[in-house]
Amino acid sequence: VSKRLVAIASVMTGLWISTGARALADESCSAATAAGLMQSAMLDQHSFDLVSGLSTEVGERLAGTGAAVNARNWAINELARAGIEHIHAEPFTLTAWLRGAETAEIVGRTIQKLAVTALGGSVATPPTGIEAEVALFRTYAELIAAPEGSLAGKIAVVTQRMVRAEDGGGYRAANAIRRRGPSEAAKRGAVAYLLRSLGTDNHRLPHTGALNYDDKAPRIPAAALANPDADQLERLAAGGPMRLKLVLTPTERPNAEGWNVAGEIPGSEKPDEIVLIGAHLDSWDLGTGATDDGAGVGIVMAAAKLIAALPRHPRRTLRVVLFGAEEMNYSGPAYTAAHHDEAPHIALAAEADFGARRVYAVQVPAGVLKSDFARRAGEALAPGGAFIDYRPATGSGDDVAGLQDLGVPVASLRQNGLDYFDTHHTADDTLDKIDPAELAQATGAWTAFVYLAADCDVDFRAVASKSGE
Ligand SMILES: [Zn+2]
Numbered sequence: 001v002s003k004r005l006v007a008i009a010s011v012m013t014g015l016w017i018s019t020g021a022r023a024l025a026d027e028s029c030s031a032a033t034a035a036g037l038m039q040s041a042m043l044d045q046h047s048f049d050l051v052s053g054l055s056t057e058v059g060e061r062l063a064g065t066g067a068a069v070n071a072r073n074w075a076i077n078e079l080a081r082a083g084i085e086h087i088h089a090e091p092f093t094l095t096a097w098l099r100g101a102e103t104a105e106i107v108g109r110t111i112q113k114l115a116v117t118a119l120g121g122s123v124a125t126p127p128t129g130i131e132a133e134v135a136l137f138r139t140y141a142e143l144i145a146a147p148e149g150s151l152a153g154k155i156a157v158v159t160q161r162m163v164r165a166e167d168g169g170g171y172r173a174a175n176a177i178r179r180r181g182p183s184e185a186a187k188r189g190a191v192a193y194l195l196r197s198l199g200t201d202n203h204r205l206p207h208t209g210a211l212n213y214d215d216k217a218p219r220i221p222a223a224a225l226a227n228p229d230a231d232q233l234e235r236l237a238a239g240g241p242m243r244l245k246l247v248l249t250p251t252e253r254p255n256a257e258g259w260n261v262a263g264e265i266p267g268s269e270k271p272d273e274i275v276l277i278g279a280h281l282d283s284w285d286l287g288t289g290a291t292d293d294g295a296g297v298g299i300v301m302a303a304a305k306l307i308a309a310l311p312r313h314p315r316r317t318l319r320v321v322l323f324g325a326e327e328m329n330y331s332g333p334a335y336t337a338a339h340h341d342e343a344p345h346i347a348l349a350a351e352a353d354f355g356a357r358r359v360y361a362v363q364v365p366a367g368v369l370k371s372d373f374a375r376r377a378g379e380a381l382a383p384g385g386a387f388i389d390y391r392p393a394t395g396s397g398d399d400v401a402g403l404q405d406l407g408v409p410v411a412s413l414r415q416n417g418l419d420y421f422d423t424h425h426t427a428d429d430t431l432d433k434i435d436p437a438e439l440a441q442a443t444g445a446w447t448a449f450v451y452l453a454a455d456c457d458v459d460f461r462a463v464a465s466k467s468g469e
Contacts, residue, residue: 028315029373029456034380034448037306041444042384046305047298048436050078051356054281054297055288055431063282063325064096064256071281075261075297075322082305084263084320092334094325096256097121099285100249102223104194106236107131108243114233115226116194117286118248119178120210120328122222129247130155130192130221136237140177143184152189155244156181157237159230164200168354168417171424174198182222183214192246193222196230201422204228208284208425210328221248258282258324260335265308267454269315274342275454276319276349276408277303277446278399280326287429291420294431295439296352296397297322303447307454314454316347323399326353336402343406348453348460350411351397352446355424356434357416359386359445365409366392367462373452380448384441389414392464409460413449415442 027033041047058074061067072089079087097120104114135154137143143158158177163170175198182193197207204226213219223246225233236242261281267273279296283289304320307313323331339346348365362381368374369392378388395401396410404410416438423429453460 029376029452031376031379034376034452035383037451038380038384038444038448040306041302041447042440045436045440047302047439047443048434050298050301051290051294051434051439052431053078055290055294059288060285061281061283061289062096062098062285063258063328063330064094064253065098068258068282068324072259072261072324075281078301079261079263079320082301083308084304085266087263089259089261090335090338092258092260092330094256094258094328094330096253097328098251098253100124100251101247103247104223105245106242107245110236112232114229115204115206116223116229116246117206117208118250119182119222119224120208120284121213122211122248122250123219124249124251125192125221125247127249129245131243131245132191134233134237134242134244135190136233138234140181143181146188148187149189151185154190155192155194155246156185156188156190157194157233159196159234161196162198162200162421164418164421166416166418167414168420171198171421178209178224179212180214182211182220183217186217186220190220192220194225197224197227199227199421199424199426200419202227203428205426205428208286221246223248258330258334260324260331261322263320265304265313265318267315267317268313271317272345273316274319274346275316275450276321276346276400277450278321278323278351278397280323280331280353280397280399282325282327284327284425286425286427287423288431289429290431291355291429291433292424293326293353295356295434298439299352299443299446302443303450306447307451314451316454318450318454326397326399329398332399332402335399336406339403340406343403343408346403346408348411349396349400349403349408350413351400352413353397354415354417355420356439356442357420358438358441359413359415361387361389361414362445362449363389363391363393363412363414365411365460366464368458368460369464371458373456373458376456377449377452380452381445384444384448386445411449411453413445
């Protein structure tokens with residue numbers, strides 16, 4: 001009996017191998033091929049090697065600097081090594097913002113240095129700094145409620161805390177404090193603005209990030225306080241009036257050059273239909289941009305390499321775009337403007353820009369939630385520990401938001417972001433924070449999903465049906 005079982009098992013195994021191999025070569029939209037790609041990605045460390053290369057050889061790479069040129073050249077080289085075709089760099093102009101000195105101290109009844117970092121885009125203080133009384137608000141709403149003129153001559157400080165959450169929702173909810181806070185404070189008369197870092201750690205490393213000045217308000221210098229320093233200010237403010245001195249000396253260089261680096265795996269049947277995957281090459285200058293967004297760069301480049309190596313290219317063209325100035329919001333608008341007319345041919349877009357942890361769910365456009373495509377994707381992702389979310393994608397990375405506005409459907413691969421904002425935009429965003437196994441899993445999920453998106457006969461623009469099924 002056992003001999004017969006062994007014989008049957010070996011015939012079954014043979015059958016599986018032959019059908020499996022045939023599926024890999026011939027069958028399109030194959031869940032088995034997708035699952036196989038995910039397994040392959042999880043067994044190698046190519047994405048980690050890419051992040052390691054970018055964050056080590058280039059290091060920090062602020063848009064508009066010499067490091068950005070090195071990043072562009074690195075990307076062109078690595079795309080070629082991955083077997084990607086049509087590689088090119090699309091130039092655009094930007095105003096480079098360069099960090100200068102940044103110090104803050106409490107002056108008066110006690111003298112204490114504070115850990116601060118300028119927000120990207122901030123104007124400078126006079127070289128000798130600004131010294132003024134502090135107006136402290138524990139929530140952003142309290143700042144907004146302050147009457148016009150009430151902050152005249154003061155330094156406004158908002159110490160609202162960002163909430164830690166797996167999906168990063170706390171960052172989105174608090175974003176206006178950094179982006180809009182400086183102008184809101186200026187409208188009320190403030191001469192400078194400080195916020196508690198948009199970060200979930202308790203280290204004395206402040207988190208930078210861009211601000212957006214409102215044209216209707218004076219431009220005032222703005223910086224982020226490290227979390228413990230915001231705590232300190234809250235305690236001191238409870239004891240009475242307090243003065244603070246702030247020195248920020250950033251500079252700007254207009255008409256600097258940036259690039260979006262792109263390449264393709266031409267489609268085998270529908271080369272004019274494009275599945276676009278991206279990540280951003282630029283980083284803030286404080287760390288080495290390992291998790292933001294070296295990890296995303298590693299994920300999409302490693303996924304493209306695995307797909308390029310398949311015996312047959314997916315039916316649609318897979319395009320990889322490495323955006324050159326996400327942090328200061330230049331690369332997305334530049335790409336959207338340059339590819340405006342092409343938008344109807346972009347079947348789906350997705351950007352990897354949420355760190356290096358595992359992908360636990362994939363959000364797809366509403367119209368395909370109940371499709372055969374979604375069923376196959378779920379089947380392929382399950383062994384690697386990810387599922388198709390029942391909630392549709394509402395957005396992907398910032399660089400594809402402009403395409404989304406033009407009607408391009410987006411997918412969102414959700415990574416565990418519980419600790420992403422501990423080091424995000426700080427000097428601590430370095431390679432040692434990345435777990436190669438988690439990054440390999442994320443790469444696997446991207447590879448499997450993107451292969452299916454490019455090879456399946458699925459219309460991501462389909463309108464969702466309202467019936468239960
Ligand atoms: Zn990013």
